[in-house]
Amino acid sequence: MTTTVSDLRLAAERLRKALAEYESFLSGWQDANEPLANDDHATPAEPDVTMQEVTQESGVAITNDVLERYHAASDAVTRYIQRARDQTDSDWSEVVAATEPVRKATLAVHTAGYGSHPETGERDYLLPAELCLARRLSMNAGSSPVTFADRIAQYGAVANRFGIDADVVYHPGSGHDVSPSVAFPEAEVTYVDVDVAAMDDLAAAGYAARLADATAYSVDGGADVIILRNAGLVEEAIVERNLRAGGWVLANDHLESAHHVAGMDRIELVGVVPDDWPGVTPRIETTDLDSPYNEREGKVAAQAGPTDRTGSPLDLHVFHERTHRGHARSNNKEPP
CATH class of the missing domain: 1.10.132 (Topoisomerase I; Chain A, domain 4)
Incomplete structure (x- = not known):
């Protein structure tokens, strides 16, 4: 309809x-x-x-x-x-x-x-x-600010692999999750959610938390990194409004965030961090990449021809602005 x-x-x-x-x-x-x-x-x-x-x-x-x-x-x-x-x-x-x-x-x-x-x-x-x-x-009633070791490890591995030196990180639809503040300790991290209790709790703990509808919210000056995890938001509008030149988007596909970001012309997929990596350090795949998990088909649909790789909706997809190839540092500087 x-x-x-x-x-x-x-x-x-x-x-x-x-x-x-x-x-x-x-x-x-x-x-x-x-x-x-x-x-x-x-x-x-x-x-x-x-x-x-x-x-x-x-x-x-x-x-x-x-x-x-x-x-x-x-x-x-x-x-x-x-x-x-x-x-x-x-x-x-x-x-x-x-x-x-x-x-x-x-x-x-x-x-x-x-x-x-x-x-x-x-x-x-x-x-x-x-x-x-x-x-x-509320999905978080009665909770308090929380961090997740696996998410911190993923974000940290991505930052190291691609040389991301972020000044501003934006986490819309965050709930009580403040893992980005640990993964990017030198960055200013902004959290936005419609969950009033979650934003109150984060603000009381000293985090930059805003009660707002993330679809229409604008980060002052934009963000070097936008994290979309289990959010189910209007990802295209969020990225279009807030991603700085040369910026990065980290998204899983539990609620099809990665799938939606992958459809944007200005964005390219440059890496995938499997949800269930072996060992201590997350593995980052950078070759033979597929587009985000397609739940209807039950497998990852390839961007350019099929591959043998299957994916999970909890894999972390790493996106970069197409106009800034070479994986430049995401602090609004021109690529070297």
């Missing part, structure tokens, strides 16, 4: 209306559940358990409706983006503009139910789990 801009506007409007009903319910629910003022003469009333259960059930139904509208809106965006990918030459700035109303509404869903506690000022989920949209959508 072809999705039009009108379809996107309708999906956004339906989601906004569902959010408004949700917020209206919360306003009444929170008022009803406020503690009594500090008054010695106040006598607490016996709670009406039946009424509380009915109210809670009503709230869960409203919350579920918001989530249903959220997924419908997200699906509409996905179909629209796929249509752009199917075209020979797409203007990604137009795609970003067309999907903006839906993405703004979905970002509001990701933050609903999270905020500052009115008494302590601490940032946290403020609602019961079944009523808290932010918690129900």
Whole structure:
């Protein structure tokens, strides 16, 4: 089914209306559940358990409706983006503009139910789990900044092999993963995600974390390295907007990020780090390279003729800007 801009506007409007009903319910629910003022003469009333259960059930139904509208809106965006990918030459700035109303509404869903506690000022989920949209959508609820030894090893091996001296690294859709900060200790690493709790946790730990929709986010001055791992984002728009001249993109294909990056004219595949390498140091393949893993065919589809290599969606693909051959250092300097 072809999705039009009108379809996107309708999906956004339906989601906004569902959010408004949700917020209206919360306003009444929170008022009803406020503690009594500090008054010695106040006598607490016996709670009406039946009424509380009915109210809670009503709230869960409203919350579920918001989530249903959220997924419908997200699906509409996905179909629209796929249509752009199917075209020979797409203007990604137009795609970003067309999907903006839906993405703004979905970002509001990701933050609903999270905020500052009115008494302590601490940032946290403020609602019961079944009523808290932010918690129900989070892939990282209750987590804290985390690093992964295998990812650090992969990034470090790639930097050494290709002589990447990055000043700025961008990790959109990062969640709580701060492995790039360990792999690129001299670089300024920016993390962007719609997971409000994850970004709060990273910011509190001193990382440059931004609550934002990565599709429309711009890194000030661009990035030398963009890392796309398990993100499921509009990778073309992110790379087009943020990759510096001579820059690098590191992407796996769990959610087809590498597949999408491989389709960009300005980008070429220069290396693959297998997910399951033997020994201590990751192996980097630089010859007879294939395009990223194609899950529908169950094997890696070759860029120029078939090969015997099979791949995994968790392999790390190393991309470089085509106009800067010779694997120049990615700090906006001209190649030697």
